[in-house]
Amino acid sequence: MRRAALRLCALGKGQLTPGRGLTQGPQNPKKQGIFHIHEVRDKLREIVGASTNWRDHVKAMEERKLLHSFLAKSQDGLPPRRMKDSYIEVLLPLGSEPELREKYLTVQNTVRFGRILEDLDSLGVLICYMHNKIHSAKMSPLSIVTALVDKIDMCKKSLSPEQDIKFSGHVSWVGKTSMEVKMQMFQLHGDEFCPVLDATFVMVARDSENKGPAFVNPLIPESPEEEELFRQGELNKGRRIAFSSTSLLKMAPSAEERTTIHEMFLSTLDPKTISFRSRVLPSNAVWMENSKLKSLEICHPQRNIFNRIFGGFLMRKAYELAWATACSFGGSRPFVVAVDDIMFQKPVEVGSLLFLSSQVCFTQNNYIQVRVHSEVASLQEKQHTTTNVFHFTFMSEKEVPLVFPKTYGESMLYLDGQRHFNSMSGPATLRKDYLVEP
Numbered sequence: 001m002r003r004a005a006l007r008l009c010a011l012g013k014g015q016l017t018p019g020r021g022l023t024q025g026p027q028n029p030k031k032q033g034i035f036h037i038h039e040v041r042d043k044l045r046e047i048v049g050a051s052t053n054w055r056d057h058v059k060a061m062e063e064r065k066l067l068h069s070f071l072a073k074s075q076d077g078l079p080p081r082r083m084k085d086s087y088i089e090v091l092l093p094l095g096s097e098p099e100l101r102e103k104y105l106t107v108q109n110t111v112r113f114g115r116i117l118e119d120l121d122s123l124g125v126l127i128c129y130m131h132n133k134i135h136s137a138k139m140s141p142l143s144i145v146t147a148l149v150d151k152i153d154m155c156k157k158s159l160s161p162e163q164d165i166k167f168s169g170h171v172s173w174v175g176k177t178s179m180e181v182k183m184q185m186f187q188l189h190g191d192e193f194c195p196v197l198d199a200t201f202v203m204v205a206r207d208s209e210n211k212g213p214a215f216v217n218p219l220i221p222e223s224p225e226e227e228e229l230f231r232q233g234e235l236n237k238g239r240r241i242a243f244s245s246t247s248l249l250k251m252a253p254s255a256e257e258r259t260t261i262h263e264m265f266l267s268t269l270d271p272k273t274i275s276f277r278s279r280v281l282p283s284n285a286v287w288m289e290n291s292k293l294k295s296l297e298i299c300h301p302q303r304n305i306f307n308r309i310f311g312g313f314l315m316r317k318a319y320e321l322a323w324a325t326a327c328s329f330g331g332s333r334p335f336v337v338a339v340d341d342i343m344f345q346k347p348v349e350v351g352s353l354l355f356l357s358s359q360v361c362f363t364q365n366n367y368i369q370v371r372v373h374s375e376v377a378s379l380q381e382k383q384h385t386t387t388n389v390f391h392f393t394f395m396s397e398k399e400v401p402l403v404f405p406k407t408y409g410e411s412m413l414y415l416d417g418q419r420h421f422n423s424m425s426g427p428a429t430l431r432k433d434y435l436v437e438p
Contacts (some may be wrong), residue, residue, distance in 0.1 A: 032265035034089035034166075037100075040122045047081040047129050049139045067141035067208040070134065075215040076177050078132075082227050083170050083219065090123055097189065103159050111159035113323075113336055114316035116185065118198075121146055123167055124181045124201040131171040132205065132217050133177065142380035143210035146311040147178065148202040149342035150236060153197050163188045165196075170268020171181030174219035178204045180233045200236070243341075246398045260418075261411045264404060285402040286329070288410045293325045299352045299376075309348040314374065318356055318390040322370040325358040329403075330368055330396035337367075338393040341420065346387040354377040355384065362417030363403045368394045369417040391420045 035043070049063060072078050094101050094111070128144045137363050161164075169183030181201045185194035205214040221227040245251075255262070270278035281287065297317060299309050319336070326334040348354060355375050360367035372390040377383060405411040 007016075025229050033202055034091050037090055037092045037119060040090055040126055044122065044126055044129070046138070047126075047140045048143070051185055064139075064208045064304075067139060070137065070141035071207055072215045073323055075218060076216060077429070078217045080218045080220040081131050081171075082222055083172065083229070084222075085133075086127050087170040088123065088127050088130060088168065090167040092119065092167065094160075095162050095164045105161050108333070110160060111161050111165075113159075114319045117152075117315040117339075118312030119167065120183055120185075120199055120201070121310065122153070122317060123169060123183060124199075124203060127169050127171060127183075128179050128205070128216075129202045131174075131219075141208045142214050142216070143206040143208060143417070144203050145206060145210065147204040147349075148199060148240070149315070149339065150180075150200040150202055150240070151341075152197055152199045152339040154197050154337050159187060159196065166193050169199075171219060171393075172200075172229045174216055174235070175237070177213040178202060179216055179219075180236065182229070211387065223255050245258065248416055253412075253415055257415050257418075261359055261415065264414075266410075268404060279406065281404060282402070285404050286360075288359065288403050288414065289407045290363065291325065291329050291403055293321055293358045295321050295329065295356045295358075297354040297356070299348060299350055299354055301350050309350065309352075309354075311344055313343065313391070314348060314354075314388060317354070318372040318388070319392060320376060321358045322372050322390065322392040323394070324393075325360060326368045326394040326396070329360045329363075329399040330394075330398070332397040333398050334368060334394035334396050336392060337395050339391070340423070341391050342388060344388055346376075346385060348376050348387055349378075354387075359413065360403050361413045362421050363400050364421065366396045366399055367421065368396060368400055370394060370420045371413065371417060391417075393421060 054309045092104075094104060100334060104111050118369050124146060125144050127142055129142070132140065132142055132144075134140065164187070166188075168186075169181055171179050173180035173184040174245055179202070181203060183199040183201065185199070186198040187196050188194075206212060206215045207214045220232065227391045252258075268279045269276070270280045272278075274358075295317070319339075323334060323336070353376065355377070356372055357375075358370060358372045360368055370392045372388075372392070373386065374388040374390070375384040375386045377385070381417045403414070405414045
């Protein structure tokens, strides 16, 4: 699914150039006019007209109904925008503001990657609002939500909790109601901001009440580099459609995949009994059913601006459970190397019970592929509904056991995990300064 998950991030290659000087030479963020991380959520609330007080959310949503008249009847009626119109830089001053550091700190004195996922989600939404900004109005008639995390590729760079971090991003492709957002993350090393990760999110525009689709401003590339970015966005859309059409939920495994599963099954048969019912584990292996962890969250009013749970909050909780699963399975501290294909299938309402189930579904050498399934149930009803499926690739400090499926369903999970793992361009070399943890 991903183009190159474990390459050294070529951040800036083919990317928009405004602000690129921030990655070179001494930095003075106050003179650059970039957002502080705390300003991102405040700016989003201002654009949508939402209150920070839970008791005011009903009134705010009623006021948003009045914005329906500002919605475009077609995309042709909206002015085109450039990539630089949505370009944003955000500073996370872990080094210069020590009081902020506690929120991002792990026990191992590294940066919590789950918090970074939250920040990326908020930044992606703000970037899309900047692309669709109505200069004559303070509030936006659009409700922009995260539809998909296409990929997050990690670079082999340390994340120190004592050095400032900078995010940047812009809209790179636009459909009629959806937008692709490219985001990068850098950390200060000496006098330079060095690349840490490269992320691609897909956002969708909804009407002012978040009930139906809405048109977004078209995008006009201005250079060969921008045209290549836009073309890549089109290819990404086609790739996602093709990947979905070959899902194991829709199509049978390939001949090669069927052979893989059959050989794994044969390797677990007990040679003493010569029976299909008698199963034994090969050496240095674990049954997939024994690699699970689960958690439950009560969805209190830690909501997004549309009275629903933040997508970033869900990603953080899923990531932390996945990390714990990989840690328990591998017996050593794991490090995330890639995140991809997170589809937000259904919003999570405030007051729901959120059930997270994490499972190791594929392993190879030092790598652990973890799948997290998210589902919700209301307090009144017992019926569970799937909201998300998350895919995380971790690397352990030492070689990990093989994971073996027992049932056909587990075999499909194994093949799905293998597909996600194989979408990486190649193995990475674990370095001690590669510390990206919960």
